[in-house]
Amino acid sequence: MERQGNGQDDWIVGGRRFSSRLLMGTGKFQDSETMVGAVLASGAQIVTVALRRVGRVSREDDMLGPLHRLGGITLMPNTSGARNAAEAVRAARLGRELGGSPFVKVEIHPNPHHLMPDPIETFEAARVLAAEGFVVMPYMPADPVLARRLEDVGCASLMPLGSAIGSGGGLATAEMLRLIIRDARIPVIVDAGLRSPSEAAAALEMGCDAVLVNSAVAASGDPIAMAAAFAQAVVAGRNAHRAGIMPRGGGTALATSPLTEFISGEGT
Amino acid sequence: MKLTVNGEAYEAKRAETVTSLLEEMGFGGRAVVVVLNDEVIPAVSRDACGLREGDCIDLFRLVGGG
Numbered sequence: 181m182e183r184q185g186n187g188q189d190d191w192i193v194g195g196r197r198f199s200s201r202l203l204m205g206t207g208k209f210q211d212s213e214t215m216v217g218a219v220l221a222s223g224a225q226i227v228t229v230a231l232r233r234v235g236r237v238s239r240e241d242d243m244l245g246p247l248h249r250l251g252g253i254t255l256m257p258n259t260s261g262a263r264n265a266a267e268a269v270r271a272a273r274l275g276r277e278l279g280g281s282p283f284v285k286v287e288i289h290p291n292p293h294h295l296m297p298d299p300i301e302t303f304e305a306a307r308v309l310a311a312e313g314f315v316v317m318p319y320m321p322a323d324p325v326l327a328r329r330l331e332d333v334g335c336a337s338l339m340p341l342g343s344a345i346g347s348g349g350g351l352a353t354a355e356m357l358r359l360i361i362r363d364a365r366i367p368v369i370v371d372a373g374l375r376s377p378s379e380a381a382a383a384l385e386m387g388c389d390a391v392l393v394n395s396a397v398a399a400s401g402d403p404i405a406m407a408a409a410f411a412q413a414v415v416a417g418r419n420a421h422r423a424g425i426m427p428r429g430g431g432t433a434l435a436t437s438p439l440t441e442f443i444s445g446e447g448t
Numbered sequence: 449m450k451l452t453v454n455g456e457a458y459e460a461k462r463a464e465t466v467t468s469l470l471e472e473m474g475f476g477g478r479a480v481v482v483v484l485n486d487e488v489i490p491a492v493s494r495d496a497c498g499l500r501e502g503d504c505i506d507l508f509r510l511v512g513g514g
Binding site: 205206207208209215228229230231232233234244248255257258260273274275277278279345346372392394395 | 454475479480481483488490491506507508509510511512513514
């Protein structure tokens with residue numbers, strides 16, 4: 181009998197095949213060793229990085245150096261720091277030079293207080309970058325109308341937020357996520373806001389193709405152990421989705437064991 | 449030669465190309481992307497890319513991010 185979770189459930193984005201449904205961010209880790217350990221423990225095959233100006237001190241820590249030496253990982257530069265579409269397009273082009281892959285996480289959040297993605301600028305940047313041949317993965321509000329528009333301009337996936345970046349608010353947008361998943365013809369990845377592995381499992385159970393986490397791992401007590409826990413949760417959630425979750429009972433109890441009245445002896 | 453590097457004035461001692469500027473600044477061999485006067489310079493073109501007085505150079509690298 182074939183068992184699920186045996187590697188026969190790959191997903192494809194940007195023409196590449198992936199088995200892991202957990203994407204990892206590399207920010208907020210206390211040191212490079214912990215970050216690399218967490219990436220390895222997560223099993224992630226797509227890892228996000230950011231782009232910054234080089235400081236005048238030439239001996240800045242090279243957090244990502246060890247990451248480049250790991251095999252089997254697609255680096256996906258993000259466009260964080262961009263306040264509009266033009267800046268995001270420029271950041272994506274620079275990121276492609278450095279990251280060596282056409283994958284880009286379009287991320288435009290002009291307001292530092294809530295970090296909500298700007299839907300109009302995100303759409304415009306995605307349109308331009310998809311036409312240039314980028315594998316565009318937009319961080320976006322959980323809006324099914326915008327999702328369809330982003331899909332129509334050639335995005336490779338949709339990355340709606342579960343809740344605000346770094347908030348640990350979980351799947352606050354669950355209702356909208358279900359609408360996006362129902363209609364999407366490209367992978368849906370919940371990005372941002374997840375706090376615990378159970379939330380990642382819930383996202384996969386509802387039919388998301390993958391999740392992206394960063395703070396939930398980096399800000400945990402033991403990032404390497406937490407990365408491994410998220411990896412397990414994602415597999416469990418995906419397998420549950422494939423197995424088909426039982427319908428809700430509508431508030432009515434349905435006995436699991438037979439209710440024959442053998443104790444009272446009535447009816448015998 | 450007077451240049452502007454990442455928005456600050458920089459006096460190049462010997463550098464005449466992008467490659468020699470990176471070496472002079474201690475970035476030789478590191479993964480940086482070079483933007484010269486708003487134009488991205490591919491890594492393979494750095495040796496041949498000459499610098500002129502007043503050029504603006506921006507250097508970027510990848511860092512941790514979500």
